[in-house]
Amino acid sequence: MRKRVVITGMGVCAPNGIDLQAFAGALETGRSGIQFYPELEKLNFRCQVAGKPNINKNYINKYFTSLEQRGLMASGLIYGVIAGVDAWRDAGLTPTEDETTDWESGVVFGTGILGIDKLREAIHLIDERKVKRLGSTSVTQTMASGISAYLGGIIGAGNQVTTNSSACTTGTEGLIMAYERISSGKATRMLAGSCSDSGPYVWGGFDAMRILPRNFNDKPEQASRPMSASASGFVPGSGAGALVLESLESAIERNAKIYAEVLGGAVNCGGQRSGGSMTAPNKTAVQKCIREALLDSEIGADEIDSINGHLTATAKDTVEIENWCKALGREREDFPLINSFKSMVGHCLAAAGSIESVGAVLQLSNGLVYGNVNCEDPHPEILKWIHPSRIPQVSVRKAPKIVAKASFGFGDVNACVIFKQYNS
Template identity: 30%
Template sequence: MSTPRIVVTGIGATTPIGGTAPESWAALKNGVSGTHSLEYDWVEQYQLPVTFAAEAAVRPDSVLERPVANRLDPSAQFALVAAKEAWADAGAPDVDPDRLGVDFATGIGGLQTTLNGWDVLKEKGPRRVMPMSVPMLMPNAPAAAVSMHLNARAYARTVASACASSTESLINAFDSLRLGRADVVIAGGSEAVIHGLTIAAFAAMQALSKRNDSPETASRPYSVDRDGFVMGEGGAALVLETEEHAKARGAKIYAEIVGGGVTADSYHITAPEPEGLGASRAVRLALKEAGATPDDVTHINAHATSTPTGDIAEYKALRSVFGDRIDEIPVSATKASTGHLLGGTGALEAIFTILALQDRQAPPTINLTTQDPEIPLRISGEPIALSEGPQLAISNSFGFGGHNAVVAIRSV
């Protein structure tokens, strides 16, 4: 029996540069930055060293019905908004609930519910703590919310692998469909942790950019003067199904998922392995599963967080796989526009990769001042036209704990 082909039939996203996937894609191509100064009393109250972030362009509780939003942490709100868009975009497939799965990721989970609940406990006592606090703060809440909304009963799974989380979810969905565990899976990720604690903590470990005087240009992957990532928030979702199932119902097909690679550095809890060994193995695994070679790749959406060590390690990984050809492949570092959505970033960047293949155009990387001579990638502040003919791209995600995940995507 032949292995089924897995295709993407629906996409949805709510991001710092747009309330939907099409809005986010248009803003990305136009070089929009979603990063701005934060206008909260707690920024000054706690004298935070970083005073900006990439907040969602549209608040999720303004999209969802109030009774629904009130029972969900913002991380689950973002997940549900993105999933509803993706499901509608896919044509709301008529699928047996027992054959519909959910694989939705997060890096941290319901942090805002946790911290707000702790404040209530300290200030007002246990009787004022919300009875829904635990269901709202648990990291599987986004997956559960999507599952219940769609009546998905095949499974509802959560991945928590830091910034690699939602790329792993996408790969899990791909594997489940090929193994026949479901006919349709909605996969993605979300994050909502723009809070004084996380900003202070990431800043303390020297991970965040401190360009308070120019937040819109703070995320600058591959620039010689990059100084850290920008915290982002939002959610992204993709509807995956077998090609046979999609064609039988007359669905439009965006792209084909053809491979995935997941590895671990086993090196350091926050720093990447300096030579990118785990990352390069993940790329090779994804290409091997795709039945492809490095010569077949026409576009790369890089993890590219704008940290001094992370960008270098990823470049070394890519050069070890692609050799000198890496200098020719159009690369996009889209976090320069969106900030870093942590557990939601992989799903969002997979969507951007799919749309890049569809439009035959690698999106621009903004804020590239002077490119680091140690990272001589083909990257541009303007869109780059992709080559004619079939396209094969990879999207990279790497996270704290040494998690590496790479998905390979082919045009249709």
């Protein structure tokens, strides 16, 4: 029999909020964190707007010692540590400082590219035959597992400590991995999350692909337009999200605050067949993933109150809505309320699933469904499937009981997780 799994702590480092309270307030009021960056203009980027957490030196001092801050630090690692430590503390847990290993706690913290600025510095130093100047932290800041290893050391984790990487699906996939480890009895609690570096070396490839918006450099807050007829590409973002998943027994024993219950989820791949490719989804696989998530969660499609979609503000938004409708067997006014937080934070790449999962769970704990920004003109192809009332323009005070969160990433990989309002 599977153990019940709940969420007892959350942390976030997002473009529109670098702590849980600020992030929740921004989502509720529709405040964007997308800005114009002169650096991108100087580098001749077509898209010169992006989402990046606004962190100052004093804030970093709360999480890193002066010794740890020597040299160039990977931005994704900074975001991940902030979100991860905040989530752990929010759960009422204290990072261990003694020599005791916590065998019941583990970490699954994903990333796509980590420490690309540090890697660039290393390449130049090596090419200049100055390898001795690389410093002792270059390896930990450029290896993908650096973030999970760093967090594992902070909390003294003795259970599984690993980093997953599945493009835009990374954060949601990692959360499901953590859920499965606890539900099977292999761990008591897991710190799950993901992070993504910021900056031109991460975003440049997407700009070269011409899939970023070019006509909103003078009005950045309007640039990210999921489900909109005037959408012209996704806005690149960065940051980190983290959630503490814990067995219900442990949470009750600790008298911990419970945000929501994780009912189940599913992960699959379309195999880049039947219309699927490195950048396009296999419709059958997406629908199968959603249905299998419902099956794993032991709920019916009619029980979903709200969906937080992947919905990136590209041409594939219309396909995603079609897939949701077919997978759930629900259309028009019968369709759940749906939103995309990318309108306010951009597409945070590997960090997207975890940042958005934090927002999805906040809806359950705060009793509302957050509104969509920049979607006053829903795409006509979307309106063939669902009624415009299903795309709230402002936050709705309607307490959802069950929320579905999905991510669909490069490589034709999919993940869908089901969150439920906790009931003892």
